[in-house]
Every structure is written in structure tokens, then in C-alpha cells.
Amino acid sequence: MPFIIDLPPTNAKNESTRIEHVQNNEDQDMSSFDQDAVKLDRDLFENIYLQDKFNSLVSLWEQNTFFESSISKIIEEDNFQKIIDLDKKAIPLIINKIENEPSVLVWSLNIITGKSMSSTGRETIEQVCKKWVNAYRRGKIQNV
Numbered sequence: 001m002p003f004i005i006d007l008p009p010t011n012a013k014n015e016s017t018r019i020e021h022v023q024n025n026e027d028q029d030m031s032s033f034d035q036d037a038v039k040l041d042r043d044l045f046e047n048i049y050l051q052d053k054f055n056s057l058v059s060l061w062e063q064n065t066f067f068e069s070s071i072s073k074i075i076e077e078d079n080f081q082k083i084i085d086l087d088k089k090a091i092p093l094i095i096n097k098i099e100n101e102p103s104v105l106v107w108s109l110n111i112i113t114g115k116s117m118s119s120t121g122r123e124t125i126e127q128v129c130k131k132w133v134n135a136y137r138r139g140k141i142q143n144v
Contacts, residue, residue, distance in 0.1 A: 102129035
């Protein structure tokens with residue numbers, strides 16, 4: 001189906017818009033500019049960007065390793081390595097992900113923090129994920 005745009009009637013007046021800048025007291029004193037608001041906006045943008053980047057990397061990693069059984073190939077996969085490159089900023093994102101969906105993504109926490117939550121060596125992924133989440137919620141795992 002073609003896209004049709006109606007043209008304005010030929011008898012319509014062509015009005016122009018005039019833009020004026022009205023200076024007020026706030027414009028005169030830029031020192032009162034709220035730097036905290038700008039920092040909050042920047043932090044919010046960075047958090048949204050980080051969350052989106054993390055979600056994309058995890059999704060690609062999961063797709064690329066869905067049928068993989070080799071631990072080394074799973075953790076050497078490019079997107080997994082990029083998750084690790086996010087370093088400690090990724091910790092809360094990883095915690096939220098493994099809390100809702102326990103997975104071998106928990107291994108990235110071992111690499112980022114240099115710690116391991118498995119004490120017996122015979123724990124399931126779900127058990128190790130719960131340990132990480134509990135430790136993080138109790139403040140034993142620090143991010144950034």
C-alpha cells in the first residue's frame with residue numbers, strides 16, 4: 001500500500017514562528033546551576049546503558065553456548081569475556097540475573113572477584129547461585 005501525504009491547502013497562510021530568548025535571574029547566575037542534577041542524570045544514563053549492554057552480551061553468550069558442554073569454551077566465548085571486562089560494575093547485574101535464572105553465568109563472578117562460593121565441589125549451579133546472591137545481599141561482595 002503506498003504511503004500518501006496530504007499537502008496543505010493552497011490558500012493556507014504561511015505563518016512563521018518567532019523564537020525569543022527571555023533572560024531571567026537564573027540565566028544570569030550560572031553558578032547556581034545544579035551540578036548534582038546533572039550528575040544524577042549522567043549516572044542514570046550510564047546505568048541504563050550498562051544494563052542494556054549487559055543484557056545484550058548475556059543474550060548473545062547464551063545463544064552462542066546453548067549447546068556447548070565444554071566449560072573452557074563457555075567461559076572463553078567472546079561475549080562472556082566482554083561481561084567479565086565490565087568488571088565490578090557488572091556484579092549487581094550478574095547477581096540479579098542469577099537470582100532470577102540460575103546459570104553458569106555465576107562463573108563470571110568467580111573470575112571478576114577472584115573468589116569462589118563452592119566449598120564442597122559437589123554443589124549444583126542453583127546452590128552456588130544462591131550462595132552468591134546471599135553473600136551479595138549481606139554486603140560480603142562489593143561492587144565498584
